[in-house]
């Protein structure tokens with residue numbers, strides 16, 4: 630049984646397991662500057678991201694994810710990555726960068742990192758709408774990855 634477990638979890642990096650088992654920034658920001666909610670229609674997982682922006686800098690980010698372990702790990706990592714960045718810098722964060730920061734993901738789980746990128750972009754778009762700027766550059770890109 631223990632051997633079976635290793636076979637299953639062995640395909641994940643230590644960082645993925647760490648962020649899955651000890652997610653950072655899990656929760657809500659009640660007075661968030663932007664909130665983005667995205668879902669994957671195939672697996673049904675849902676991710677919500679909250680960002681707090683002060684003087685164009687993302688000072689806080691939190692998430693709530695109903696989803697797989699990789700979705701939780703990528704939510705946790707992306708919220709860590711955006712803190713201290715400007716809104717424009719945060720727009721440059723790709724799902725690939727999130728997966729790389731986690732030490733990689735199995736190919737079948739790459740779409741989970743796409744969800745994290747989309748949730749971030751959706752929260753950024755919501756922030757732009759709130760401050761009266763054109764949010765189109767921040768709208769989530771369509772998920773082109775196979776499940």
Ligand code: FES
Pocket residue numbers: 669672673674696697698699700738740741744
């Ligand atoms: S299986 Fe749906 S986001 Fe991972």
